[in-house]
Amino acid sequence: MDIRLSTTRGRWVILTTVLGSSMALLDSTVVNVALPRIGDDLHAPLASLQWITNAYTVTLAGLILLGGSLGDRYGRRRVFVTGVVWFACGSLLCGVAPNTAVLILARALQGVGGALLTPGSLAIIQASFHPDDRSKAVGMWSGLGGIGSAIGPFVGGWLVDGPGWRWVFLINLPLAALCVPVALRHVPETKDPRHHGRFDVAGALLGALALALLAYSLIAQNVWAGALGVVGAVSFVLVEKRRPDPMLPLSVFSSRLFTMVNAVTLCVYAALGGFFFLGTLQLQVVAGYSPLAAGTALLPTTVLLLLFSARSGQLADRIGPRIPLTVGPLLCAGGLLLMLRVGRNAFYPTDVLPALLVLGAGLVTLIAPLTSTVLSSVETARAGLASGVNNAAARAAGLMAVAALPFLTGMGPQAYHSATAFDRSFDKAMPICAGIMITGALVAFLTVRRPAPAEPEQVRAAPECRMSCGLSAPPLEQVPAETSPGQRQLRAPS
The missing domain is CATH 1.20.1250.20 (MFS general substrate transporter like domains)
Known part of the structure; x- marks a missing residue:
């Protein structure tokens, strides 16, 4: 595609990619501010607060390296929109969670959505804009995203002090409601016709499982979980070494x-x-x-x-x-x-x-x-x-x-x-x-x-x-x- 940044469509593409990536950026900065209130409201121990943070990171870190391949095969806009919707659904579940177990599960689901939308936002810009405008478009995406990251703690504090900590998550819903129709209307679909090979599902699952077990072993002080986490990490390396199309080429x-x-x-x-x-x-x-x-x-x-x-x-x-x-x-x-x-x-x-x-x-x-x-x-x-x-x-x-x-x-x-x-x-x-x-x-x-x-x-x-x-x-x-x-x-x- 050769969209020009100066056109109305170009500005819409920038808007939707910034909105999508800002959801994940805001979520990574506002939640920490809300943790004490979440703990008080849900009567959560410190370990639960750790998992409210880490459940999101486990699925995001474990799957983000695989998320781009889905866009190559099925269409970058499609996967980006799927990630935004998935992230919004996880946010809604976080916002209505009755206890810490549901909230931790919802945070893990948010991480899956983040793994789909985060890589897709910049990929859409790179694939959509005219080469002469691409660097400027990426710079705008980065700068506007940086502003979103900067105001995250302030917004989180304002929400927690105002309508309550649940709105730290529910604020993503109006962002998604604006992002999705704009993406469907203005963002062109692109994919890589040369993309081939099978998805490295085993590598992604082993990587996420190893991270989760190692984190659990430290939070729960469980030696067996730590040992299983090490086994999972070693297995991940062996799988990646032997696969012809690994998620992580060593x-x-x-x-x-x-x-x-x-x-x-x-x-x-x-x-x-x-x-x-x-x-x-x-x-x-x-x-x-x-x-x-x-x-x-x-x-x-x-x-x-x-x-x-x-x-x-x-x-x-x-x-x-x-x-x-x-x-x-x-x-x-x-x-x-x-x-x-x-x-x-x-x-x-x-x-x-x-x-x-x-x-x-x-x-x-x-x-x-x-x-x-x-x-x-x-x-x-x-x-x-x-x-x-x-x-x-x-x-x-x-x-x-x-x-x-x-x-x-x-x-x-x-x-x-x-x-x-x-x-x-x-x-x-x-x-x-x-x-x-x-x-x-x-x-x-x-x-x-x-x-x-x-x-x-x-x-x-x-x-x-x-x-x-x-x-x-x-x-x-x-x-x-x-x-x-x-x-x-x-x-x-x-």
Whole structure:
């Protein structure tokens, strides 16, 4: 397709893809703000709050790398719309859930919808717009999506303080009601006629099952579940190694730079996942902030990313990724340690804001170079595969952190009902997160070097790498059109 961005149809395509991706972005940022109220209303222990977060991440991380293949075969618009409807149905079930068991199940269903719509949103843009407008369209998608991510905590806090926590999920329904008819009316259907091979259902299920078992073993402190999770992970690797059309071609890890940058990704997003889960609880349980105040308190971090990510990406282009990927995690570690000042009756300008500004500076330094280095560490034809793997690694790292930190810091089932107990555990958790960040900095300093110069086409195809401000995971990148069918078995979006 050759839709021009300046046309009415082009603007409708941007609107619907931003609306769809914003549903998933908002959900990843607003739910943490609502957790204390959800726990109080449903009489949930801490483990249930962990699963309210992790059930969504398990299915999203386990299936997002497979979601693009469905779009290739059955049509990107069709799969995108299916994902939006599925996500809305899961959101409705979350909003009316009578207990935590139903809410956790509904969150897992949301993750399935997210795995369908998240990769499809950018794939639609790449497949629909005229080549001359494609980079600008992707940049608009990234920037508008970043705004949605930035306002998520504020919106979540406002909803929890106002109509109630259930509207954190129900707000997705009007978004979906607008997105679906616009997509059906204005978005062209595209698919890959060269797509071939069977879906790697076994790999997807084994990957999701391994993540779920490992998370359960940490949350429930169950050794047998952990052992089964390890068996599942090993089985996943063996299946992917032997399949002719694997979901995760292990050959991508033959690039040492790609492997090491993904190790940095694991460290960074594990620390961030732990911080955003525990940090919003700390602000409410210990510092006494309302949900709205806690959500608003986190805005400086994402605002810094909105304002300065593009410049950070340009700087990394000039000096190479090693310094940004070393300095960025160190700054983040400093911000996490400054969070130790957040205690009872914390004064925002002196106790909270400095930590968030230092953390934000670290993320500005880090995130854009991290993503662009992942893409440039492999040949252009495998850029989508590289980004898909990196995105899944980030989500899996956050999931493991949310599962492990309460266990490592001795949080009891009712810790979030006691300011003293939660504060004690939080003071143990932040140094752990900072240590993980420092580990990532060391990995980057010792192993990351400037990749080979990227082809011009690759640079033009990835403007979001320089301006993305997502925190839950790196941005997703479309595989260039020249990719061969055998190289399109796993990537996101598609």
